[in-house]
Amino acid sequence: MNDGSRLQGVLSPVCTPFSSDLTPDPQRFLQQCRWLLSQDVGLAVFGTNSEGNSLSLEERLELLDVLVDNGVDTRRMMPGTGCCALTDTVRLTTHAVELGCAGALMLPPFYYKDLSDDALFRCFAEVVERVADERLRVYLYHIPQVAQVPITLAATEKLLKAYPRQIAGMKDSSGDWTNTKTFLDAFASTGFDVFVGAEAFLLRNMRNGGKGCISATANVNPAAITRLFETWSEGDADAQQARLDVIRDVFKKFPMIPALKAAIGHYSGDATWANVRPPLVSLSQNQANALIAELESKGFTMPGLAAVR
């Protein structure tokens, strides 16, 4: 039940900058969010590529406040709010809704595995009931290779029946186009907004009724990805898609999150960006050099990106 005000387009699971003591750095975070917005990319903060689950609840609440207190447009924000503990998910989601965030990207609780459809339904239903706010728009987050708790078709159908306004769509990060197509075919016509988890699927998603993508590499290649979203029905769309894939394929040769941060660090001249929290490990200097050399060979740039001084 899409009322026309909902999110669409390209969003970035914004990389979270850490100081050398591994505390989140609000100034760098704010600057990165502003740069992404300047490239017409929305803010899916606290996603997988944000190391969102490596942040405490308090750290996430505080970073959200920093953005909103500094005038970042909440209509372009879809924070990740799905935690293992029901009470954490409710608290973070409630805060996001109260701040005016356009959506909440919600993982299922991901510690216990092998959930039945009814168990999965109950996880999200409890959150919707407890947040109890008409403004809540939930995007179900399907990333089975990481969370190991998939979002199923049957649970989605049951959720849509129970909460047609609150269940707004999904992010499909499975990398399995057959799965994306199944959800599009089943629910897109009823106003369920499907975002793919990588721009590699952006054109196919748009041609099949999807609404955009939420992609790791939107952290580093935002303008080009947005251009494809805006012009996907034009004649050069396949050529654009091919060029996007070339850049994404470079990043895919390395551990993704450390590679994104190494690139942001390099192109902003701000090496602090390379820091990651455990369990992640920064690229070695050799890896970082190889990444940048390969990006340069493809003519890659990050225009307008600057260091925090």
Next chain:
Amino acid sequence: MNDGSRLQGVLSPVCTPFSSDLTPDPQRFLQQCRWLLSQDVGLAVFGTNSEGNSLSLEERLELLDVLVDNGVDTRRMMPGTGCCALTDTVRLTTHAVELGCAGALMLPPFYYKDLSDDALFRCFAEVVERVADERLRVYLYHIPQVAQVPITLAATEKLLKAYPRQIAGMKDSSGDWTNTKTFLDAFASTGFDVFVGAEAFLLRNMRNGGKGCISATANVNPAAITRLFETWSEGDADAQQARLDVIRDVFKKFPMIPALKAAIGHYSGDATWANVRPPLVSLSQNQANALIAELESKGFTMPGLAAVR
């Protein structure tokens, strides 16, 4: 490097009671802990069977305080303290150490998968360095079928070299005796204390230099499991083990955590115990009836267990 004061024996990942609104119930929790201690079973609160990761950090801190404020013996406590966020793990572990808890049962961060040995090492090393307390005793928690992040031999070896006093042992919940034996053979002689994750392996563990078990079914069958620990070198040990297995096998026919809570609810006459947090689902009435009928047929009882009135 076991200084002789360390935990051994049988511990229970204490089931966490929830009120009908799914808030943790401190009175029932305290009573259950006291009952387990009266059966000579230690308290591995906030384990997998405790729905520990379904509790917020604040809820865990508060429940720990309830136990300690009410005089529960911290020398018998090994709370689960491993969270996805480094800052949460450090805060909860620090609190446990400051309260005097004998150990901390530590999951690795479990959102990201496919960690290298070095990445795994760094996760625990950062916690040890940040807690920075000589009293800290870490028990590495290996439960790959749930966490999907295994504790490896190589990472353990590196941790033991770096922190011989702090890395006290492990809980092996893999259910794979070959894995347990590998860790026992590699490290037990140096004072690394191996607990198996089910009493089904208790006798084998004791015969091979292990120190006990931390088992779901110690919530419901504590005295008999403790008796095997105390008399494992006597002539009837195999017969005792066989009797323990009969009871555990009944519980294994049902979803374990809801079945434990159904049994505690039934034998205490306190039906509130059946409540579980999402993503878990309570047993149906039919399932609960079948569980109790089968337990009765084996002569099972829970002596001394009483309802909170």
